Amino acid sequence: MKDSSSSSASSVAMEFETINPATEEVINHYKIMTKDQIKDKISKSKSAFQEWKRDSNKRIDFLHAFASELRKDKENLARTATNEMGKTIKEARSEVEKCAWVMEYYADNGQILSTDEIINTDARKTVIKFQPIGVIGSIMPWNFPYWQALRFAAPSLMVGNTIVLKPSSTTMQCGINIENAFDKIGAPEGVFQTLVGNSSIAESLIDSDINAVTFTGSVPIGAKVAQRATSQVKKTVLELGGSDPFIVCADADIEKASDGAIKGRFINCGQSCIASKRFIVVKDIANEFIEKFVQKTEALNVGDPLSDDIDIGPLVNASGLEKIDSQVKTSIKEGAEVLTGGGEGVGEQVGKKGYFYRPTVLVNIKPKMSIFQEEVFGPVAPIIVVSDDAEAIRTANDSDYGLGASVWTQDLDKAEKLSNIIESGMVSVNNVVASDPRVPFGGLKRSGFGRELSRYGMLEFVNIKSVRFYDQLFHNHHVE
Numbered sequence: 001m002k003d004s005s006s007s008s009a010s011s012v013a014m015e016f017e018t019i020n021p022a023t024e025e026v027i028n029h030y031k032i033m034t035k036d037q038i039k040d041k042i043s044k045s046k047s048a049f050q051e052w053k054r055d056s057n058k059r060i061d062f063l064h065a066f067a068s069e070l071r072k073d074k075e076n077l078a079r080t081a082t083n084e085m086g087k088t089i090k091e092a093r094s095e096v097e098k099c100a101w102v103m104e105y106y107a108d109n110g111q112i113l114s115t116d117e118i119i120n121t122d123a124r125k126t127v128i129k130f131q132p133i134g135v136i137g138s139i140m141p142w143n144f145p146y147w148q149a150l151r152f153a154a155p156s157l158m159v160g161n162t163i164v165l166k167p168s169s170t171t172m173q174c175g176i177n178i179e180n181a182f183d184k185i186g187a188p189e190g191v192f193q194t195l196v197g198n199s200s201i202a203e204s205l206i207d208s209d210i211n212a213v214t215f216t217g218s219v220p221i222g223a224k225v226a227q228r229a230t231s232q233v234k235k236t237v238l239e240l241g242g243s244d245p246f247i248v249c250a251d252a253d254i255e256k257a258s259d260g261a262i263k264g265r266f267i268n269c270g271q272s273c274i275a276s277k278r279f280i281v282v283k284d285i286a287n288e289f290i291e292k293f294v295q296k297t298e299a300l301n302v303g304d305p306l307s308d309d310i311d312i313g314p315l316v317n318a319s320g321l322e323k324i325d326s327q328v329k330t331s332i333k334e335g336a337e338v339l340t341g342g343g344e345g346v347g348e349q350v351g352k353k354g355y356f357y358r359p360t361v362l363v364n365i366k367p368k369m370s371i372f373q374e375e376v377f378g379p380v381a382p383i384i385v386v387s388d389d390a391e392a393i394r395t396a397n398d399s400d401y402g403l404g405a406s407v408w409t410q411d412l413d414k415a416e417k418l419s420n421i422i423e424s425g426m427v428s429v430n431n432v433v434a435s436d437p438r439v440p441f442g443g444l445k446r447s448g449f450g451r452e453l454s455r456y457g458m459l460e461f462v463n464i465k466s467v468r469f470y471d472q473l474f475h476n477h478h479v480e
Contacts, residue, residue, distance in 0.1 A: 016169050016198045021086040021314040022305055022354045030172050032197040035204050041193045042208045045135040045162040048190030053132045053160035056111055063107035063158060065185040067100040077146065077177055079306070084171045085142045086314040086355070087268050088305045099150045105437040106458070110158030113455040114462070123468035130462040132160030133235070134211035139166045139202055139225060141217045142316055143271045145174035148216050151435060153178075153192065155458035162191050166205050169198040170316060203228065212236065212461055216273075219446050237450030237460050239273065239442060241375045242403030244433060245396035246276035247418070249389055249409035250284040256430065257408040258292035261381070264406065264432035266300060266359055269312050270379040271320070273447075274404045274426070274433045277376050279383040280392045286385045290363065293381070294339050297359045314355040315378055321355040324378030328360060331371040331382065336362045341379070367395055375401065389418065397423045403443035404433035425451075 014032040019025065033041075052059070070077065078092035087095075106113075117128040136156055140148045145167060153163050167175025179194040195201060199221075206213055206228050212235035215225045222240045229236045246264055248257050264276030281289050305313030315321045328342055341360030359379040365372055371382050386392045396405060404426040409415050412429070419427040425443035426433055435441045435453060442451040451457045 014200070016172075018084055018170065018172055019317070020083050021316055022083075022356075024353045024355075027083060028173065030169075030196050033195055033201060038195060038201060038204045038208060041164055041190075041195060042135060042205075042210060044190035045164050045193060046190075046209060048188050049132070049134055049160075049162045052162055052188060052191050056158075056160070059158055059160065060107045060110070062182075062185060062187050062191075063103045063110075063154065066181060066187070067103040067107070069181045069185050070096055070100040070103070073177075073181065077174075080173050080177060081145055081171065082305045082313070084173060085145065085316045086305055087143075088307075088310050088313050090308060091268060095144055095147050099146045102147075102151055102154045102437045102453075106154040106158040110155065110458065113155075113458050114159050121468060123470050125469040127467045129465040129467060130159065130459060131465055132156075133461055133463050134161060135209070136161050136163050136461055137166070137205045137208070137210040137213045138163055139205070139213065139215045139217070140168065140175075142168035142170035143268055143273075145171035146178065147435075149175065149178055151437070151441070152214050152216075152452055152457075154437070155453065156461050157192070159458050159462055161211075161461055164193050164195060164205065164210065166195045166197065166202060172196060206234070207232070210234065214450075214452075214461075215239070222448060235461065237442075237452065238448035239450075239452060240403075240446060240448040241401055242273045242275075242443065242447050243277045243373075243375050243399050243401040244274055244404045244406070244424070245278045245280050245392075245399075245422070247389075247392045247396060247405070247407045248279070248281040248285065248289055249392070249407070249411075249414065249418075250282045251410050251414075252285065252289075252408035253410060253430075254285060254288050254292060258289060258296055260406065260408065260430075260432050261289075261293050262296045262300070265381045266297075266312055266379050267432075269315055269357075270324075271316060271377050274435070276381075276406060276432060278372055278396070278399070279381055280395050281383060281385055282389065282392060283385050283387055286383075290339070290361070290383060293383075294361050297361055297381070298340050300359050302356060302358060312359060312379055315357055316355070318355055320378065321357055324357055324376070324380055327371050327374065327376060327378075328362070328380055331362055331365070331369055334369050334371075335364055335366070336369065336371065336382070337364045339363055367398055373399070389414070393418060393421055397421075399423075400446045401443070402445035403447035404428070406430075406432055 018027040081092040175194040213229040216239040300311040341358040365384040405424040415429040440451040440454040440456040
């Protein structure tokens, strides 16, 4: 975020472009919205809120219609995501399907999740009500351009809020596609709107007449968003980075664990907050696990992400490629060994263009190495070998992040004990961490605060109002 005094978006018609990371070709140019245009968008959302919040049955109908529209236009939506940020087409299709699911889930369950609660007090009747708070500003990243926006939007819309989305400028068309889909189903104007611009407009959104802010992205930018929003007493939810541990115990099913390691590390070319990023393996089974992991890594197909046969596409941009390459080179200098991958390497498969990096497995990793302490946002898997479960947990918790974690063991009593002492917002046993509309999503430490999804995510952006009905004045209280 830039200082608002230096922003000229309100006075100059500025532009930005989107680039296909597989071909390095320019996809499109966009004009950045002015402050006045942003103000107009917020005004429409404020007006829409007054009617949108009134009828939950109408909201249910619109959410179901939106899910149907996503499925109908799935191929176009998926290709747009692949072209803008490089994920494989099969992953992009799955993302659109998951967005349809989250909409249907909250359409089917939102009324139950936000129903009034009746409790017993000294009053004749006491009711807890959950009421929408207004317009929510949503600042979202590029790595899951539909899912990140809609996993927040589904419960928030269902409870009666309206939304103004600022998508990443990298995936601008994806953000526009979401608003267009709402328009196609005839949703009231202003219920869901997308702002066109780059990071320069984030402050204008936060400073506008919105009621709350949700942000998904990096720790440094998230801290700035929270500081600016909370200084204006606006509720904030942050979903920030992660460096999720993947713990393989001595009694783990190695075949399943190595399959999970492939999925957990290399989904979306490793560009996921909840991707498995630190592989902590007990020494008794380390050689067997590493051998299988390397074999399966080398079997992955890297190349044109529009091909159904491809498992891994390019990184999102040149800076992402440079960052991951630098992290690997630094780790080698610090003593790490590359078992497979390392370096750029598949450009020749797609016209000698694109921000591709071969899937990489590193060993001889030590806890204080930079690649084990930093978030690794790319197809690189650092493995550290530990003596036992206790050391595995100490190593897992030795991190500034606390988003998710996975534990691989056939002893479920052990799994329960370990999951209780792992410092993270989510733990998955014998599976990779994944978001689910039915389960709260979020972390602790520098991974952020607040929750998305489930009833808990829905209640982040409501006024929890208590109402008590008395027959007579209560005379005996002497404090607040």
